[in-house]
Amino acid sequence: MLDLRRFPSVGASLQAAIDRWPDEVCLIEADRERENHRLTYRQFEGLALPLASALQEMGMPEAFRAAIIMTNQSKWLVSAYAVFYAGGILIPLDYKLTGREHVELLTHSRTRVLIIEYHLWRQLRQSEGFDRLALPLVLVTETPAGADLLGAQRWEECRRPEAPRFVARRRTDTACIVYSSGTGGRPKGCMMTHDNYLEQCRSLTALYPFWPGVRYLSILPTNHAIDFMVGFFGPFICGAAVVHLRTLRPEFVRDAFPRYQITYVSLVPMVLKNLERGLCTRFAGLPPFKRSLLGALTAMNRSLTRRRPWLGLSRLLLRDVHRAFGGKLRAIFVGGAFTEPSTLQFFYDLGIPVANGYGLTEAGTAVTLNDFRPFRADTVGRPLPGMEVRISDPDGEGIGEVLVRSKTVMAGYLDDAELTAETIVDGWVRTGDLGRLDAMGHLQLFGRKKNMIVTEGGKNIYPEDIENVFDSLAVKEFCVFARNYLWPQKGLGREELVLVLHPDAGKTVDAELLEEVRRRNRRLPDFKRIRSYLPWSSDFPRTASMKIKRPDLARLITEGAGEDGLRPLAD
Amino acid sequence: MKTLEQVIEEVLQLASRHCKVSREDLSADDDFFQKLGIDSLQALDLLTRLENHFHIELPDYEMQGVSDFRRLAERIQVRL
Numbered sequence: 001m002l003d004l005r006r007f008p009s010v011g012a013s014l015q016a017a018i019d020r021w022p023d024e025v026c027l028i029e030a031d032r033e034r035e036n037h038r039l040t041y042r043q044f045e046g047l048a049l050p051l052a053s054a055l056q057e058m059g060m061p062e063a064f065r066a067a068i069i070m071t072n073q074s075k076w077l078v079s080a081y082a083v084f085y086a087g088g089i090l091i092p093l094d095y096k097l098t099g100r101e102h103v104e105l106l107t108h109s110r111t112r113v114l115i116i117e118y119h120l121w122r123q124l125r126q127s128e129g130f131d132r133l134a135l136p137l138v139l140v141t142e143t144p145a146g147a148d149l150l151g152a153q154r155w156e157e158c159r160r161p162e163a164p165r166f167v168a169r170r171r172t173d174t175a176c177i178v179y180s181s182g183t184g185g186r187p188k189g190c191m192m193t194h195d196n197y198l199e200q201c202r203s204l205t206a207l208y209p210f211w212p213g214v215r216y217l218s219i220l221p222t223n224h225a226i227d228f229m230v231g232f233f234g235p236f237i238c239g240a241a242v243v244h245l246r247t248l249r250p251e252f253v254r255d256a257f258p259r260y261q262i263t264y265v266s267l268v269p270m271v272l273k274n275l276e277r278g279l280c281t282r283f284a285g286l287p288p289f290k291r292s293l294l295g296a297l298t299a300m301n302r303s304l305t306r307r308r309p310w311l312g313l314s315r316l317l318l319r320d321v322h323r324a325f326g327g328k329l330r331a332i333f334v335g336g337a338f339t340e341p342s343t344l345q346f347f348y349d350l351g352i353p354v355a356n357g358y359g360l361t362e363a364g365t366a367v368t369l370n371d372f373r374p375f376r377a378d379t380v381g382r383p384l385p386g387m388e389v390r391i392s393d394p395d396g397e398g399i400g401e402v403l404v405r406s407k408t409v410m411a412g413y414l415d416d417a418e419l420t421a422e423t424i425v426d427g428w429v430r431t432g433d434l435g436r437l438d439a440m441g442h443l444q445l446f447g448r449k450k451n452m453i454v455t456e457g458g459k460n461i462y463p464e465d466i467e468n469v470f471d472s473l474a475v476k477e478f479c480v481f482a483r484n485y486l487w488p489q490k491g492l493g494r495e496e497l498v499l500v501l502h503p504d505a506g507k508t509v510d511a512e513l514l515e516e517v518r519r520r521n522r523r524l525p526d527f528k529r530i531r532s533y534l535p536w537s538s539d540f541p542r543t544a545s546m547k548i549k550r551p552d553l554a555r556l557i558t559e560g561a562g563e564d565g566l567r568p569l570a571d
Numbered sequence: 572m573k574t575l576e577q578v579i580e581e582v583l584q585l586a587s588r589h590c591k592v593s594r595e596d597l598s599a600d601d602d603f604f605q606k607l608g609i610d611s612l613q614a615l616d617l618l619t620r621l622e623n624h625f626h627i628e629l630p631d632y633e634m635q636g637v638s639d640f641r642r643l644a645e646r647i648q649v650r651l
Contacts, residue, residue: 032628073632120635248611
């Protein structure tokens with residue numbers, strides 16, 4: 001792998017990787033059982049540089065901002081390299097957001113160049129607020145033949161043959177603006193520097209190395225921080241290859257492992273759980289003798305790998321299981337949300353280590369990661385090299401807020417000095433997560449103290465962001481909280497949202513009001529729905545500009561009402 | 572060539588059978604995630620069944636942002 005200490009920027013290190021491994025395969029894109037294409041590092045460069053050249057010829061200023069809204073595919077990476085090459089700042093946006101949310105983040109980030117798939121472009125064009133966007137250049141991919149481009153250009157045709165000029169960036173310059181959440185009022189655009197990425201990549205690849213021949217299966221979209229790091233930057237600076245699968249259908253995901261001899265893959269807990277269920281069903285369908293044998297071999301493997309993984313032995317003992325995964329799988333990365341220890345143990349017992357970790361965009365993609373020395377299902381691993389983790393104001397059990405200091409900590413939130421100052425105090429990121437460091441240096445998480453929940457799919461949900469669904473509700477005022485923010489729970493995986501209702505004078509929370517709340521609640525996707533409500537009878541504390549003082553209201557609620565005052569909002 | 576209304580009807584019938592929800596409770600403009608109570612992985616399973624029924628292929632990435640039966644049926648119809 002490249003020695004990243006020598007490079008000033010992400011773009012410069014990618015350029016060096018291309019020079020170092022020109023004939024190695026870097027990208028394979030597959031759609032179901034078909035292979036769309038396979039690119040070497042030289043061919044990858046051959047696609048990216050004409051695009052970089054076109055961007056420069058169009059007079060994009062240095063440090064122009066370019067957003068990518070794409071599903072999981074190789075053009076994402078080609079576009080990203082072209083942007084870095086031309087000196088731009090990348091804004092990776094989640095393609096699953098609504099058109100209105102995209103408009104909001106494109107406005108907030110002051111994006112000038114948008115690279116987007118056609119069907120998403122069509123959706124964006126129809127979204128409220130689109131007309132106010134200033135987008136001098138929009139490039140679309142996946143455009144059907146003869147389709148109206150709606151003012152955009154075809155990505156495939158945006159290229160100039162002249163060699164582009166490589167625009168040097170410094171380590172302290174912003175490489176990406178990553179939205180850690182935040183639509184509906186206060187977008188949180190984390191300004192990630194080149195130094196952040198270079199240092200994160202160094203620490204991650206020290207623990208989980210890539211090399212030419214390694215194949216990483218990319219299922220998560222590349223806008224996801226984990227995939228950006230281990231499904232793009234990490235493999236590329238080591239000469240490895242990334243396999244993009246353009247479908248998430250379980251049958252094709254399963255087939256991709258043996259077909260492409262996958263070495264690593266990243267999953268969110270929900271997909272990992274689904275994989276576990278699928279395997280359990282298959283095991284349950286085995287004849288009794290084979291099932292008993294599998295149980296015995298699994299127990300033997302568990303015993304023999306108690307201290308550390310022994311991949312060769314596991315592959316021998318549980319040959320059929322490993323063959324189904326292609327026989328080359330070294331680890332599954334999982335993160336972004338809470339993973340049940342039983343799931344981690346299930347895979348480890350089969351000889352498939354699941355590297356669960358802990359990270360947040362603001363502090364680093366991965367702050368801690370399981371190193372399997374030995375395997376621990378009950379922790380999120382030890383801090384990676386270069387990461388300092390400490391517990392603030394620990395209670396009698398050693399549990400307190402997790403603070404992180406590292407070169408991977410973001411420069412700050414875009415255009416929000418106040419929020420930055422609240423989040424990074426004396427160089428330490430206040431994560432809002434409750435944790436404890438044990439005697440072996442492993443971090444154990446116990447819940448969240450901030451007003452936020454994280455879904456199984458790894459999405460951060462801020463209660464403020466979903467309040468607009470309840471706009472003009474027939475009450476005096478209302479407020480949404482994460483339950484754990486009001487009553488911190490020392491437990492994970494039971495996160496939910498609470499609606500506090502203050503009825504108009506002389507009124508109560510009656511059946512009619514509740515029916516209206518339920519009706520509106522059904523408009524939200526399941527993972528964003530309110531689970532319980534709390535009737536409240538006094539005025540909410542507010543600022544001079546009439547915004548609810550959430551921390552003050554939360555304190556009044558926890559002092560004035562017990563958790564048993566909560567009522568379920570069942571349908 | 573089937574009309575959009577015919578495709579919608581077949582989609583609703585298949586969804587009703589597959590997710591064990593009464594056909595009468597489903598209408599073209601319903602959000603299928605909410606009405607059928609399914610998550611994104613279960614929706615992919617439903618798509619596979621629709622593909623088999625109509626003998627077409629629906630790329631996952633084109634389904635982004637599609638959450639009601641009518642738009643789903645439109646995407647199917649252009650492929651018939």
